[in-house]
Amino acid sequence: MEIKIVRNVLESNDKIAAEIRQRTAASKTLLVNLMSSPGSGKTTLLEKLAPLLQNKGYRVGVIEGDIATTMDAERLQPLNIPVVQINTEMFGGDCHLGAEVISPALDNLDLSQLDVVFIENVGNLVCPAEFDTGADLNVVLLSVTEGEDKPLKYPLMFRVCQLALISKTDLLPHLEFKMDLLRQNIQKINPKIAIFPVSTRQGEGLSNFTEWLVERLNK
Amino acid sequence: MEIKIVRNVLESNDKIAAEIRQRTAASKTLLVNLMSSPGSGKTTLLEKLAPLLQNKGYRVGVIEGDIATTMDAERLQPLNIPVVQINTEMFGGDCHLGAEVISPALDNLDLSQLDVVFIENVGNLVCPAEFDTGADLNVVLLSVTEGEDKPLKYPLMFRVCQLALISKTDLLPHLEFKMDLLRQNIQKINPKIAIFPVSTRQGEGLSNFTEWLVERLNK
Numbered sequence: 001m002e003i004k005i006v007r008n009v010l011e012s013n014d015k016i017a018a019e020i021r022q023r024t025a026a027s028k029t030l031l032v033n034l035m036s037s038p039g040s041g042k043t044t045l046l047e048k049l050a051p052l053l054q055n056k057g058y059r060v061g062v063i064e065g066d067i068a069t070t071m072d073a074e075r076l077q078p079l080n081i082p083v084v085q086i087n088t089e090m091f092g093g094d095c096h097l098g099a100e101v102i103s104p105a106l107d108n109l110d111l112s113q114l115d116v117v118f119i120e121n122v123g124n125l126v127c128p129a130e131f132d133t134g135a136d137l138n139v140v141l142l143s144v145t146e147g148e149d150k151p152l153k154y155p156l157m158f159r160v161c162q163l164a165l166i167s168k169t170d171l172l173p174h175l176e177f178k179m180d181l182l183r184q185n186i187q188k189i190n191p192k193i194a195i196f197p198v199s200t201r202q203g204e205g206l207s208n209f210t211e212w213l214v215e216r217l218n219k
Numbered sequence: 220m221e222i223k224i225v226r227n228v229l230e231s232n233d234k235i236a237a238e239i240r241q242r243t244a245a246s247k248t249l250l251v252n253l254m255s256s257p258g259s260g261k262t263t264l265l266e267k268l269a270p271l272l273q274n275k276g277y278r279v280g281v282i283e284g285d286i287a288t289t290m291d292a293e294r295l296q297p298l299n300i301p302v303v304q305i306n307t308e309m310f311g312g313d314c315h316l317g318a319e320v321i322s323p324a325l326d327n328l329d330l331s332q333l334d335v336v337f338i339e340n341v342g343n344l345v346c347p348a349e350f351d352t353g354a355d356l357n358v359v360l361l362s363v364t365e366g367e368d369k370p371l372k373y374p375l376m377f378r379v380c381q382l383a384l385i386s387k388t389d390l391l392p393h394l395e396f397k398m399d400l401l402r403q404n405i406q407k408i409n410p411k412i413a414i415f416p417v418s419t420r421q422g423e424g425l426s427n428f429t430e431w432l433v434e435r436l437n438k
Binding site for chain 1: 256257258285286287288290291312314341342343344345346349362364365366368369371372373374375387390393
């Protein structure tokens with residue numbers, strides 16, 4: 001009985017996710033789902049990335065997902081881009097964003113005027129990987145402070161993503177962290193995933209990520 | 220229908236949690252549930268803390284919770300203490316430890332020979348806070364690299380804990396991090412919670428945490 005209901009929830013989510021892909025394909029909007037542990041730097045990445053994409057002529061929007069507060073949406077205000085905040089506390093403090101909350105969030109954006117919309121998922125390296133948001137691309141951030149073992153311990157997240165960004169590389173001199181070991185661990189889980197080290201402080205890797213996105217925007 | 224089943228699951232979990240408390244009270248074993256985001260330093264903390272408690276004559280055991288791998292249990296091998304590994308991948312990759320998995324884990328420990336058992340929960344700042352493990356004490360770790368805003372954005376975790384450990388304080392010189400602001404944000408959510416900054420590298424705060432535990436062990 002329980003299993004049946006869980007399956008229904010996932011089937012219903014997948015159906016809405018498919019509808020989202022039809023909508024974003026029609027408006028030629030790329031939907032990118034950013035996932036990570038809390039505090040890996042998703043919001044800071046968006047603060048730095050949006051101007052780089054705007055400079056190249058792309059119109060950017062953001063869907064912010066948090067259990068509580070509008071702090072992240074407020075941080076993005078200076079960018080002057082459309083931002084929709086979802087607070088999952090309204091639906092019981094959900095630990096992830098499902099397609100059923102992304103769909104009404106998209107209603108609040110004029111997709112005909114947007115080339116790329118980023119979803120900043122709830123900070124959680126587990127549950128967001130289990131729910132299709134309707135995004136075209138899944139990207140995981142992992143900060144170097146979290147340790148090289150995380151891809152092996154949280155494998156689903158690295159399986160469902162096309163790109164892994166290794167964030168906060170400016171802290172490497174102060175850590176015992178082996179980038180090669182992390183790369184090996186990620187590739188054990190997903191040999192096809194792209195991997196870019198990034199530092200929003202030093203600007204490292206931002207152009208790699210921008211080019212990677214532009215390639216997919218022009219498809 | 221769905222709501223009824225979810226309630227049943229939580230009711231059943233609470234019933235098992237109550238049974239766990241009866242068992243640990245009978246054996247005079249303190250059960251401590253450690254929770255945090257991935258990579259905040261739970262395993263490293265246990266590596267440093269267990270010898271301090273052993274030096275004071277307390278017998279320590281650990282229940283390790285991970286979605287996959289036995290890496291954390293292996294790291295604790297040199298301590299020569301009983302360690303039970305739970306892999307939630309066996310039950311669908313659960314994002315938290317519930318009382319229903321803690322209970323059989325306790326069957327694998329001789330509680331009559333243990334004064335304190337630590338549960339290292341799955342790395343996740345959201346879901347573990349929603350499920351009573353049967354522990355006597357809930358402790359959250361938050362590393363300074365995660366940012367001061369996290370208590371406001373993940374409020375339930377800070378509501379259910381009696382102690383917040385602010386970890387990796389040795390990295391403070393390399394971060395723009397305001398400890399006072401973090402304390403304010405934690406206290407906004409839970410005015411009664413104890414707060415200790417800790418650095419397992421420099422040893423800061425470990426004696427505070429040890430004393431806090433010893434006080435509760437002697438009750």
